[in-house]
Amino acid sequence: MAKILLIEDDKKICEELQTLFMRYGHSCIYSMDFLHVVDFVMENQPELVLLDVNLPVFDGYHICREIRKRSEVPIIIVTSRDSQMDELMSMNLGADDFVTKPYNPQILLARIGAVLKRAYAYTPQNLEHKGVVLDPGRGVVSCLGREVELTKNEGKILKLLMENKGIVISRENIMNELWQSDEFVDDNTLTVNINRLRKKLESIGVTDFLLTRRGRGYIV
Incomplete structure (x- = not known):
């Protein structure tokens, strides 16, 4: 994946984002x-x-300008200020995106992914867990030579779970991931997508893979 460099004066935030x-x-x-x-x-x-x-010594706008003199590395500006003037200044200085605090971590990850994709034309890598292989580029999941096509939302759900295999992902975090699309996703829509995804996995012989942890979320 990508090497990300943080320029942030709150060490606790740096450590949380690093994790x-x-x-x-x-x-x-x-x-x-x-x-x-x-x-x-x-x-x-x-x-x-x-x-x-908001940084000591030099502010982020000055640093953005100085980086741009020497590099075309993608830059995402993060600020607690939320004004069109700040966003316009960021873009004029050569930033690739502008995110306001407080931000949802999943939305920040999605914005980072979008900037990286534009900058480097990243090809999504296949994910594998317990013999199940997800090809995000094709939108297909396979196991032992059998495969089935997934919808965009089914693929997003399975990708998020497989990227975090062994970790329970809450319904809220999954819905935040799906909200990146134009389609509004409510709690009932998520349930329908989870059920359809399970049936598609079963159609290629995969059972007891996508598990529910009642009151907590889902895990693979």
């Missing part, structure tokens, strides 16, 4: 040296920079 990104297969680095932060970016050659605006 989140690593959980989704990304590598993540940060530094508390804000005087030489642009040099730190150049030395480490990340594939994406997540840049806070």
